[in-house]
Amino acid sequence: MKGEAVTDFDQVPGVLGRIVRERARDYEGANPDVGALRPRHGRFRAALSGSGLALIAEVKRASPSEGAIAPLDPAQAARAYEAGGAAAISVLTEPRHFDGTPEALHAVVAAANLPVLRKDFVVHPAMLREAADWGASAALLMVSVLGEAVGEYLELAHHLGLDALVEVHDDSELDLALAAGAEIIGVNNRDLTTLGIDLGVSPRLIRRAREAGFSGVLVAESGYRTAADLASVRDLADAVLVGSSLAGSGDLARAARELMAS
Ligand SMILES: O=P(O)(O)OC[C@@H](O)[C@@H](O)c1c[nH]c2ccccc12
Known part of the structure; x- marks a missing residue:
C-alpha cells in the first residue's frame, strides 16, 4: 500500500x-510504500480501555516551551513509568x-512491557512504516498538520498494524477526526502554534465528542502537573498524556504514582 x-x-503557523x-524536508524522497498488510493487535487501545483513568507517560527530554527538561535515559525512564x-x-x-x-524509541520498546506510542510530527508515510518497524504499537497523527489527509494516514497506520492517536485542539479538528473514523482521539490543551495551555480545552471537546456519539477512546493531553489538575477530566477521559511534569520530577515512578492518586 502506498501513501502520499x-x-x-x-x-x-508558528512553531x-x-x-x-523541517520534518517534511527530512523525509523528502523517502519511499512512500508501506508494504504488505500487517496484523493489528490493538495493544495501545486496549491498554487505555480499562476502568479508571489510564496514564500515558511521556519520555520527553526537551520541548519548545520548556527548553531542556531532563537528560533522561529512555530505557530507565520507561521502566520507572511502568513501575509507577x-x-x-x-x-x-x-x-x-x-x-x-x-x-x-528502540530502547523503550526493549525495556518496557507496555505499548509504545511514536510521538512525532508525521507528514510522510515512511514515518509510519518506521514506527511499525521499530516496534511501536501506535503513532500520533495530528489533524492540525494533516488536515483532510488524516483519513488516509489513519488507513496507512491501521494497514501497518498500528493504533493511531488522532490529535485535535479545536471544534473543526474534532469534526475532521470523527469524520475520518478515528478510534482514539487526543485533545491537546496546548495550542502548538502559540504553545499556550488551557486546561479547559480537553473537558470541553471530550464532552462534545461523546455528545456526537463517539464511542472510542478519549485522551486528555498536556499541561497536567498535579493530581488536582486532573479533576476536570477524571470522570470524563479514558486516559491522560503527561510529559514535562513527570520527566522533570527527578523520581519518575513516584511522580507518576502521586499524579494519578485520586
Ligand atoms: O509535557 P506535557 O505538557 O505534559 O505534554 C505532553 C504531551 O501532551 C505533549 O508532549 C504533546 C502533545 N501533542 C504533541 C504533539 C507534538 C509534540 C508534543 C506533543
Missing part, C-alpha cells in the same frame, strides 16, 4: 509550522526541538 507525503504547510516544514503504574509510554522522536531519536 503531505507537503502543503503554508497554512500552518508548529516551522517543525512540520503507567498504562502506555509515549516517546518523542523529533530531534531538533524535543531532543528525540529513533534509538530512544
